């Protein structure tokens with residue numbers, strides 16, 4: 001690379017490979033979401049990028065360095081380097097960056113060797129307008145400026161990386177994932193009542209506010225503005241506290257093993273149902289005599305979604321089952337919630353009482369069992385489920401692992417592969433008959 005000029009296409013391919021590796025964290029399945037392009041990652045760290053090298057520019061720089069070393073030796077290498085110089089000269093371009101120092105009018109914007117100017121009449125008021133006025137004002141770079149201080153914070157590199165992603169607004173919280181067409185249902189995993197944005201998770205969530213010890217953390221500011229103020233303050237104490245709080249919340253949110261910790265938190269602050277903090281069953285268990293158990297699951301197919309509901313008695317014997325389509329639903333939490341609402345309506349219609357509903361959808365179960373009002377898009381369905389459950393009488397909702405919900409899962413899957421829609425009494429449908437006693 002320090003001797004030969006790499007073709008631009010190869011430089012581009014190398015950058016794409018490196019970008020893919022960076023966003024997939026080096027895993028075997030290199031298909032992570034690319035939150036920023038390589039050119040944005042190549043911005044210096046002090047300006048909000050990661051300071052990675054642009055391969056072509058790096059290649060040219062190395063060639064120029066060789067140029068200085070080799071002096072006037074007229075070898076093949078020398079000629080190769082001279083070619084590099086020519087490319088450098090002809091390919092020189094201006095980096096726009098935030099666009100503050102680049103004027104819109106009167107600059108040679110076109111890569112045309114004869115006439116590189118745009119011939120459009122200039123409006124007098126816009127004569128001195130800069131490119132920054134054309135850029136998206138949402139870019140957090142324009143709000144957050146304390147990059148150098150951020151990278152010097154005395155915290156582990158992974159924590160600095162988390163802060164960088166927050167300030168660049170590229171943290172994979174649910175709302176950001178949805179903007180990338182990745183549908184993970186539900187709101188905030190810590191309180192399950194709001195949309196999960198970075199600002200909510202780190203500052204507005206009730207769990208975050210308890211860690212901060214304040215009722216209002218942001219005081220009307222955007223998260224990047226709030227971070228900028230704290231990191232720019234003269235001492236690093238508050239910035240380190242912020243880093244610690246952010247890291248604890250992010251780790252907790254990502255760590256499935258501490259889901260119990262969150263449930264215990266909910267048990268203290270907002271949840272009354274004791275079943276949520278008891279150990280979660282891994283295999284299907286019989287209900288007590290006089291109580292029926294209904295297992296429900298939903299499945300999403302390419303163009304449709306379906307659900308299955310299977311009711312068994314205290315001996316584990318089959319009672320009734322139903323499965324049907326849910327229409328075009330892409331969001332797993334929405335599908336699970338609609339499935340439970342459909343199942344409750346069905347149970348009410350056939351006149352069963354004293355029933356335990358089991359689902360492997362944790363977010364629905366938490367929302368159903370919480371005393372707080374759910375303001376998320378699932379809230380209105382949960383409210384309808386409460387209303388139907390009151391009409392049925394003595395309904396409880398429990399979260400179980402997928403292994404304990406297997407029969408309902410198989411029935412839900414069958415709605416996609418076969419025309420198996422309907423309800424069954426006394427004898428189960430063939431697709432689940434071998435899994436049940438009847």
Ligand SMILES: [Zn+2]
Nearest residue numbers: 188190191205
């Ligand atoms: Zn929350």
